[in-house]
Amino acid sequence: MLAHFVRFFFLSCALVAPALAQAAPAAAPSPPAQGRVIASADGLDILSGPRRVEVENRILKDRLEGLLPKLMAETGLDMWLVINREYAEDPVYFTLVPQPSFAARRTTMLVFFRKADGTVERLSVNRYPLGGPYTSAWAGGDLDAQWKALGEVIASRDPKRIGVNVSRDWPVADGLTSALHERLRSVLPAGYAQRLTPAEPLVIRWLETRTPAEADVWPQVVALARGVIGEAFSERVITPGVTTTEEVAWYIRSRYEALGLPVWFFPDVNLQRQGAPCAADSPFCGVSGVIQRGDVLHTDVGICYLKLCTDTQEMGYVLRPGETSPPAGLQAALADGNRWQDLLTAEFVTGRTGNEILARTLEASRKAGLRASVYSHPLGFFGHAPGPTIGMWDNQGPTLVQGDWALRPDTGYAIEGNVRRQVPEWGGQYVLMKLEQSALFDGQRVTYLAGRQTQWHLVR
Structure with a gap:
């Protein structure tokens, strides 16, 4: 047989x-x-493998530059945070980062900020910088310094509505763990915790839309x-x-x-x-x-x-x-x-x-x-x-x-x-x-x- x-x-x-x-x-x-x-x-x-990565990264750049600004405007978010740890990645994480990428190294933080001209600033706050299509807002140092840097990035841009990946009904939009959510709130300036809102509509629109x-x-x-x-x-x-x-x-x-x-x-x-x-x-x-x-x-x-x-x-x-x-x-x-x-x-x-x-x-x-x-x-x-x-x-x-x-x-x-x-x-x-x-x-x-x-x- x-x-x-x-x-x-x-x-x-x-x-x-x-x-x-x-x-x-x-x-x-x-x-x-x-x-x-x-x-x-x-x-x-x-x-x-190399040709596959090139195509995937070209498509990712196109999505980040052409699609994400439209979806953030559609869903009314000024900032979107995707925060996750190695081997406990947010379900949306690998759709946002260039290949080859196998894990969120240590703690990886992605920040998307919708500017007045409608474009979206893409930042990483990571021990290991991602490189393009992200600009590194902080690299190196210890975990406490990383979280402090994230709070400073948020405060300096003063977003009114900050989307985080928490959802009761959609698993793919529920990637922010309880511990990370708690720590995020602890580094925000006074009054900013009230600006946090579920990014559920944005996550679903990002995942379902094809370019x-x-x-x-x-x-x-x-x-x-x-x-x-x-x-x-x-x-x-x-x-x-x-x-x-x-x-x-x-x-x-x-x-x-x-x-x-x-x-x-x-x-x-x-x-x-x-x-x-x-x-x-x-x-x-x-x-x-x-x-x-x-x-x-x-x-x-x-x-x-x-x-x-x-x-x-x-x-x-x-x-x-x-x-x-x-x-x-x-x-x-x-x-x-x-x-x-x-x-x-x-x-x-x-x-x-x-x-x-x-x-x-x-x-x-x-x-x-x-x-x-x-x-x-x-x-x-x-x-x-x-x-x-x-x-x-x-x-x-x-x-x-x-x-x-x-x-x-x-x-x-x-x-x-x-x-x-x-x-x-x-x-x-x-x-x-x-x-x-x-x-x-x-x-x-x-x-x-x-x-x-x-x-x-x-x-x-």
Whole structure:
């Protein structure tokens, strides 16, 4: 079994020109109606470490100079403090500092001050200066001197509203520890503690908003994620009657590692089979085991590359002897899934909350005769990123706080959910189509970043 797995892992397969054309990243993302099956990650350029760092730092500088001033003005903050300690980093920290950066050395303090001309001064108050794109306001000395210097930096600029990362409802906006918060208050001038305010709106807007530079590179990140799925759900990896779902999951994990693409959760691979019914009300459907001909396959996996994450679920079918395509009932089930995606993305309107989009989509699905479940979420620096939650797999009703967040332009989403359909060729047994594709909302429409699955992955 192991030899079988290793053999396929290192197999180099020549693909025909049309397949390579599908795999290559397009100049612009495909419109929602034009789905693509990406057959392989072969041929897609993956940046080496130094090149990767250069791109990440160029994008960071662009975000700090072009996006942050707008968001600080939008949220009404004069100053934003990000204070954290080594190996207890604020969740937002690594989105603000240049690479390579592995930890907040000792105690690291970042200060963002919105000046009268609208620009934002970026300062570091650190034992070890960060260098560009930050100006060092203090370096060296002991911890007491560092905190004293921070108090002086704040007092000299006299901000009226000072944002700190404390939040009851959003984990990513709650990075300031209790001890650091207490010490900050102790070094502030008299009366300044009353100027502290949660930076929650700024943190969420910073994390959820994508810039044009990020929108340019994100399609390739998603194409890489989808390409490995295309490899895994093929005869390159799967031998019916031999290969297990667990081995396919490990292939996906190992293939990403070989490409230098970290996964943010371990891949899941499962199967549905005629004669092993999926309950009409089951939220998942799918078991592990040896893959056989006639099985329906499903995977769920996410990677992060160039600081941008993906989340993808796709479906495969293992052809029976004599078959060249899945049964008509399964093809209809995938078409139902694509129809459900269209109904969901049609409800993306700037200003609508996640709860409103959920309710409208479920009603539209009901009217279309689809048995659908919606659990879409934002994507970006995190796989489960902040922004409007559009349903949960275990809650198809309103979600407090996160579900009430409004949809905004230039934000990314995992278009995630499922549709179940009875398959005549399987004696009316239900099959659950579990689909998820990464997409960008530009304020007017939703665009799938590297197409979406409109055809079954086939194991021949």
